[in-house]
Amino acid sequence: MSLAKERKLNPRQLATDVLAKLDVSEWCEKVEIAGAGFLNFHLKTSTLAKTLESAARGEHLFFEKASQPRTVVVDFSSPNVAKPMHVGHIRSTILGDSLARTLRLLGHRVVTDNHIGDWGTQFGKLLVGWKTQLNADAILADPIGEMERLYKAVNAASEADPAVLEQAKQELVKLQNGDEENLGIWHEMIKLSEIQFKTIYDRLGVKFDYSLGESFYNPMLKSVVQELRDKGIARESEGAVAVFSDGTLPPKQDPFLKQEDGEWKPNPCLIQKSDGAANYAGTDLATLAYRLQTWHPAEIVYVTDGRQQLHFQQIFATFRRWHPEAKVKLAHVWFGSILGEDNKPFKTRSGETVRLSNLLDEAEERAYQVVSEKNPEAPEGQRREIARVVGLGAIKYADLLPNRQSDYVFSWDKMLALNGNTAPYLQYAYARISSIFRKGGVESAPAGTGGRVSVTLTAPDEMTLSKHLLNFGLVLDAMVEEYRPNYLCNYLYELAGHFARFYEHCPVLKAEPTERATRLVLCTLTALVLRQGLEILGIETLEQM
């Protein structure tokens, strides 16, 4: 079809011409022209069966590793020290983790790096709070809550009284100049925060190769700014240092220009504040240079929310001017905001954000209710474990399923739904397959044993399921190409659906020997793809639920 467009030919005629010159009889039963000029290739059942057999022997799982593995740095999660991780952090964490897992599966070298917010102006206020009104009991019982309280208290006080703000600035300067007491407190705050991060990441099953926070780049900032000035990329403006347009891009594509009242005006990117301290952009440039020099990646992926689009356009454009020779691909994988029911950034009724740990607790609790209802005879410990896997799976899947670029309204019920297009539906399909093997007393997988397997496909539901299995690799490639895990979610949901229909119509254990062997292979392969697919979404599977 696209060929016809390109060559301005009649699609139907072109299809006929192509068909005349085509010989795919090795794989295809027949090729038909349909509709406006589509070529429908009818795959030979024997070809399909052979592909299933080779997969059953463990030779592949319907995808290929990348022919040219690349090094990819994935930057995601990025929580702030002294603040609780809230629902806003979940999308970056889950998205980044699933992208990293998928890239690894496809054979790429992946470096995950958590760019923790451990430096910046908030520490001035935090230090004032720590020194003047720290509650010793609270900091032990709920360190994050106490630090958050301190920050809010000083923040409110400094709005009312400029003297407090001045005090905070001075504490910050002391910290930046290496004051021993302030550095000690700062380290303590980081330590307390890291305990919280680790607890959450352990629950989510998320791991980082590196957690190089903003403070790590502190020693490099001065020279980065100096170099950019020396090269004429950045210059002083109103006391700060900023990057302006160099006029090489068309104005519409130039992130350093904006249109106002019909005129193009400068839209600079500040890399150093007028007080001499670096800001977000300056730190990000230093980070980018460090990553390039340290890991030599072919690609760097930033998973952050959509409000930072302009920021990253400016960072990337600045970097291109700074290192025009660098071939690295820079990708800002952004996602929409989580909104409250009033369509504004999400807050609870009391104005707080929902803590991530509370969300996870609630998910497990709701799943526990369901498990106990469906499975009252199972021992308590097992019910808890099932609830953990199902609850966390539901949350992750709910976050990965929608197109990442759209905002969504937060709702407990939606986030924690256990019916419909949800993780439990996929996990249930997997558990049913496990149950077949348990009941039948048969080994699940001829896979990997090199044993002889023979597949003979006849029933329509067998065919549909088989064809869908073959598409796994295409979906993985598309997911990595577009950084969209929802492609995989939809694929797995359809796979589970096809399996459910197969399960209804095609008895496995009671079938005749030939049929039974084929159907056991289909069960095995479906289970393997489901487990592999869920695993790279960061979702666990269960033999029983």
Added chain:
RNA sequence: GCAUCGGUAGCUCAAUUGGAUAGAGCUUCUGACUUCGGAUCAGAAGGUUGGGGGUUCGAGUCCCUCCCGAUGCACCA
């Protein structure tokens, strides 16, 4: 004002990037065998894809225009 993203069934979302009759879930209604797990399956109902124009074999998708919403646009990250 300019820019980015979005507006699809009562609700929440898909639609392989321009392809075939726009698909799912939730909700509502109907049905499923002493059967491998009913967290399931089958069926019904529900649509002028925000409005209008254009491009072509073909448009939810691309272009123009208007309406509505979210977000960003100089020292927060």
